[in-house]
Amino acid sequence: MTSPSLPVRRRIESVDVVRGVIMVIMALDHTRDYFGMPGANPTNLATTTSALFFTRWITHFCAPTFFLLTGTGAFLSLSKQTPGQLSRFLFTRGLWLIFLEVVVLRFMMQFNVDYRVTMLTVLWALGCAMITLSALVFLRPSIVATIGLVLIVGHNAFDGVRSANPIWSILHSPGFLLNTPDHVLFLSYPIIPWIGVTAVGYALGQIYRWPAEQRQQWLLRAGIGVTAAFFVLRGINVYGDPVKWSVQTSTALTVISFFNLNKYPPSLLFLLMTLGPVLLFLRAVDSRTPRALEPARIIGKVPMFYFLVHFPLIHLIAVAVCYALNGSAHWMFESPSLDKFPFTTPPVWGFSLPIVYLVWAIVVIVSYPLCKWYAGVKQRRADLWWLSYL
Secondary structure, three states: OOOOOOOOOOOOHHHHHHHHHHHHHHHHHHHHHHHOOOOOOOOOOOOOOHHHHHHHHHHHHHHHHHHHHHHHHHHHHHHOOOHHHHHHHHHHHHHHHHHHHHHHHHHHHHOOOOOOEEEEOHHHHHHHHHHHHHHHOOOOHHHHHHHHHHHHHHHHHHOOOOOOOHHHHHHOOOEEEEEOOOOEEEEOOOOHHHHHHHHHHHHHHHHHHOOHHHHHHHHHHHHHHHHHHHHHHHHHOOOOOOOOOOOOOOHHHHHHHHHOOOEOOEOHHHHHHHHHHHHHHHHHOOOOOOHHHHHHHHHHHOHHHHHHHHHHHHHHHHHHHHHHHHOOOHHHHOOOOHHHOOOOOOOOOOOOHHHHHHHHHHHHHHHHHHHHHHHHHHHHOOOOHHHHHO
16 A cells, blocks of 8 residues: 655745744734633724724734645645646545544634534635645646636625525535534635635746746736735725725724725635735745744744644633633633633633733744744655645
8 A cells, every 4th residue: 555645845935934924923813712802803893992903904814825825835736746646635635624623623622522513614614625626736727717716706796695505605605504402513614715715826836936036026016916906996895895894983993994804705805905915925025034034934834733733722821821710710611602612701701902912922932842843853754644734
């Protein structure tokens, strides 16, 4: 029996740097989920503050970037893999990610196995995107790009469709796949736009075969163009997001309204807003890695490992703090309903944003040496094919 081929590719430092920065920022949102003030909705204009909204807003860049660069990484793997080998890897890794979502990540987030509440989130969607890409890799990149753009640009045309059908929830609108008194299965990441972003990312990988100057010029122009398209379309306020912006009682709230876009599913404007600056960031670090971003580059080499490390770390810190404040921590293991996901709020709980940022810094600092160790293991043990799945 032969082992699966390990997808080896020439690493592009700028891709690792951007991915690593995004992973670090991602942990901020997850830290806020556990340590923020209960019931504080960053996107509710009636109750939010600028600090709370933009703490949430900066993390909006994470998922689009990760899906985009997943596609880019797949294309770069073709330097060492045939399309058939890459397709098999993407298909099996996609299935693996869905398993991680339902079994491993679910436990890390809730610290229970009662399956009262199960949420299908980013790993689910990423797995579906990889499985879809496993079929698309046999097409020309230009065709893959076209498919991706059609999905990104066109899916908001169906925002008016209201359906409780689980298939529609999987494809377009978040919703329940199962809702009984004993078990809830809720899907928050519909897959159509995320498949589109991954497909576009796959086509983006072509630019890393170009001369550096040509690539940098393209990234600059594309980044400016995508960002400008966001401001124009958002200003017109006709298409691209189900919620229109409006003038509010203060300038700050009007700005928040303008940038308050739909992530579930990610609207066209949401993706333009996030991916335009990401392309500019890729351009900024294309020629070299700034010394200050070297730790991010390491994390960006092992993003899935970091993802699976930081969640239980945040939850374990929450358990310890909960015990110190309440004399017990059983609430941190209980999520009996969707409104109490991923844990039940303890009697004494909720912290200001400075505390949230402090815990976030601790999580990143503790995670970094583990990521550095694992990146070294992957580099030294390229013969272990299974390492490519983590």
